Amino acid sequence: MADLDRKDSHLALCLAERVEFTSAGASGFRELRFEHDALPEIDKDAVSTEVRLLGKRLAAPLVVGAMTGGTPRAGELNRRLALAAEACGVAFALGSQRKMIGDPSTRGTYAVREAAPRLPLLFGNVGAVQLNYGVGVPELRRLIEAVGCDAFFFHLNPLQEAIQPEGDTRFSGLVSKLRAVVPELGVPVLLKEVGAGISRATALKIRELPVAGVEVSGTGGTSWSKIESLRTTDPVQRSTGELFARWGIPTPESIAICRSVLPDRVVIASGGIRNGIEVAKALALGADAAALALPFLRAADESVEAAVLAIRRVVEELRTTMFVTGCRTIPELAQRTLLRAPDPTADE
Ligand SMILES: Cc1cc2nc3c(=O)[nH]c(=O)nc-3n(C[C@H](O)[C@H](O)[C@H](O)COP(=O)(O)O)c2cc1C
Numbered sequence: 001m002a003d004l005d006r007k008d009s010h011l012a013l014c015l016a017e018r019v020e021f022t023s024a025g026a027s028g029f030r031e032l033r034f035e036h037d038a039l040p041e042i043d044k045d046a047v048s049t050e051v052r053l054l055g056k057r058l059a060a061p062l063v064v065g066a067m068t069g070g071t072p073r074a075g076e077l078n079r080r081l082a083l084a085a086e087a088c089g090v091a092f093a094l095g096s097q098r099k100m101i102g103d104p105s106t107r108g109t110y111a112v113r114e115a116a117p118r119l120p121l122l123f124g125n126v127g128a129v130q131l132n133y134g135v136g137v138p139e140l141r142r143l144i145e146a147v148g149c150d151a152f153f154f155h156l157n158p159l160q161e162a163i164q165p166e167g168d169t170r171f172s173g174l175v176s177k178l179r180a181v182v183p184e185l186g187v188p189v190l191l192k193e194v195g196a197g198i199s200r201a202t203a204l205k206i207r208e209l210p211v212a213g214v215e216v217s218g219t220g221g222t223s224w225s226k227i228e229s230l231r232t233t234d235p236v237q238r239s240t241g242e243l244f245a246r247w248g249i250p251t252p253e254s255i256a257i258c259r260s261v262l263p264d265r266v267v268i269a270s271g272g273i274r275n276g277i278e279v280a281k282a283l284a285l286g287a288d289a290a291a292l293a294l295p296f297l298r299a300a301d302e303s304v305e306a307a308v309l310a311i312r313r314v315v316e317e318l319r320t321t322m323f324v325t326g327c328r329t330i331p332e333l334a335q336r337t338l339l340r341a342p343d344p345t346a347d348e
Contacts (some may be wrong), residue, residue: 002149004056006240007068007069007070007071007095008073008074008076008342009054009097009231010227010231011073011077011297012067012100013209013227013230013231014177014227014297015138015292015297015298015301017227017230018116018132018330019222019223019226019271020221020222020223020272020293020294021155021219021220021245023223025249026264027218027219027220027221027250027252027253027271027272027273027278028218028220028222028250028253029251029252029273029278029281029282029299029343029346030342030343030346031339031340031342031343032235032252032285032339032340032341032343033205033286033339033341033342033343034193034321034325034338034339034343035081035110035325035335036204036324036325037324037325037326040226040323040325040326042197042258042323042326042327042328042338044298044319044320044323045224046328047319047322047323047327048135048328048329048330049061049196049315049318049319049322049330050330051288051289051330052157053121053266053288053289053301054121054150054151054188054266056121056212057089057090057120057151057231058089058091058120058121058289059088059089059090059120059315060073060088060089060314060315060318061142061279061287061288061289061330062081062088062090062091062125062279062289062290062292062311062314063090063091063092063093063121063123063215063268063289063290063291063292063294063295064081064084064091064092064093064096064141064272064291064292064293064296064311065092065093065094065215065294066093066094066095066123066125066153066155066192066249066291066292066293067093067095067105067297068083068094068095069095069096069097069099069100069106069110070093070096070097070100070106070110070111070224071097071099071101071106071109072108072109073197074108074109075106075109076147077106077149077297077300077301078094078095078109079111079112079115079116080230080300080303080304080307081111081112081296081300081307082115082116082119082122083114083115083116083185083298083304083307084118084296084300084304084307084308084311085119085286085311086116086117086234086314087121087304087308088119088311088315089120090114090311090315091119091120091121091122091123091289092116092119092121092122092123093119093122093123093125093153093291094110094112094122094123094124094125094147094149094263095124095125095128096125096127096155097125097143097147098126098127098130098135098270099122099203099245100143100146101126101130101135101139101142101143102173104146107146107147107164107336109252110146110147111114111147112147113147113148121145121150121151122149122150122151123149123150123151123152123188123190124143124144124146124147124149124151124152124153124187125152125153125154125155125173126140126143126152126153126154126155127154127155127156127161127168128155128156128174128178128191129157129158129161129168129169129171129174130168130171131169131177131178131181132170132171132173132174132177133168133170134327136181137181137184137185140181140184140185141184141185141186143184143231144171144187149187149320150187150188151187151188151189152185152187152188152189152190153189153191153192153211153215154178154190154191155191155193156191156192156193157193157194157196157224158171158203158226158278159225159244159247159248160194160195160223160225160228161194162224162240162244162333163224163228163229163232163237163240163241163244164228164231164232165232165233165234165237166230167201167228168259168306175205175208175209178191178211179208179209179210179280180207182209182210182257183210184292184326187268187270188211188212188213189210189211189212189213190211190212190213190266190268191206191209191211191213191215191216191269191287192214192215192216192217192270193215193216193218193248193254193271194218194222194224194249194330195217195218195219195221195222195223195224195225195248195271196218196225196248196249197217197218197219197248197249197250197253197254197271198214198217198218198254198257198258198312199249199250199254199257200257200261202288203257203258203261203262203285204261206262206339207261209260211265211287212265212266213262213265213266213267213268214262214265214266214267214268214273215260215267215268215269215270215291216249216251216254216255216268216270217251217254217268217271218248218249218250218251218253218255218270218271218272219246219247219248219249219250219251219271220250220251220272221251221270221271221272221273221274221293222272222293222294223245223246223296225241225242225244225245225247226241226245228241229241229242229245230338245327248282251269251270251271251272251273251282252278252281252282252285252319254271255267255269255282255286255287255335256286257283258286259285259287260286260313261284266288266289267286267287267288268287268288268289268290269282269283269285269287269289269290269291270290270292273290273291274292274294274295274316275313275345276313276314276316276317276318276319276320276321277317277318277321277343277345278290278323279314279317279318279320280321280322282306283330283333283334284288284333284334284336284338285338286334286343292314293345294311295310296310296311312323321333
């Protein structure tokens with residue numbers, strides 16, 4: 001996900017086209033509801049959204065999801081997103097740094113620590129499949145050092161690569177390569193999907209790896225199959241991409257699977273999470289934090305201020321959910337059970 005033209009065309013499509021699942025509630029959160037508590041027995045001011053994630057203190061369990069880097073436009077979006085994440089005290093994830101491997105002059109487009117030195121938690125990123133295309137420990141260490149990230153994501157995107165005209169589809173042998181490479185990188189490593197979710201079968205393979213955690217990136221939000229189908233001119237690939245636009249594991253299901261298979265690892269929820277009530281549901285299902293990508297990109301395309309407001313809105317919605325369910329802290333929220341019932345707050 002990192003060529004110059006490709007990255008900018010991804011950004012243009014994500015900002016202008018319908019690249020999300022079209023039906024509201026497609027992520028599955030609509031079928032889950034909190035029990036309202038009219039006697040919560042707490043003061044709203046006492047509600048704290050603070051958490052520790054990977055040893056870092058965050059003002060809320062939120063990550064600005066992995067998206068971009070590598071071109072001047074991407075660099076400006078990274079700068080705005082990182083400033084907003086820093087202002088709100090939440091984590092920030094860089095998009096694929098693959099471009100940096102072949103072209104170190106693009107480093108500045110990922111160097112967000114220079115603009116936002118107090119960012120509490122910064123993730124680096126590259127596709128795991130690159131381990132089959134000549135990327136090894138020295139290149140990965142250089143990527144990590146060049147941006148000073150605290151943790152590193154390998155993204156797993158077989159569906160996207162399959163639909164992408166120029167896709168890297170040699171996915172064999174990655175488990176053993178990850179097992180060898182991960183302990184050599186000097187920072188915690190997590191694996192993430194990009195919108196098709198982590199299934200039980202995948203989580204069981206991940207359990208055998210020395211990784212700190214996963215980001216589920218389930219179905220319901222941005223669809224890379226859809227985006228790649230919009231980019232391709234080949235009619236067969238286009239219709240295949242459209243068919244697979246809804247392929248994968250719904251986000252709530254993927255969170256529950258990952259929590260049960262990986263009880264001691266970090267689980268970050270993502271994929272179609274669009275407000276603070278859904279963040280709260282993700283935490284009640286077992287996630288340690290939630291990432292939103294596309295909504296924050298659209299806000300950052302406007303301005304840093306718009307991105308700050310977008311993050312603040314989600315945090316306030318989370319805080320309000322905690323107040324009306326009687327939860328003073330995030331660990332208390334994590335203990336709440338959700339009813340299997342339609343939630344009228346979800347968009348129709
Ligand atoms: C414009 C854009 C670019 C993305 N690029 C990357 C990437 O380079 N690496 C990655 O791991 N995920 C990438 N993603 C996937 C997101 O991190 C996230 O997993 C996915 O979009 C689901 O979240 P959402 O529904 O909130 O957008 C990208 C998403 C968007 C919208």
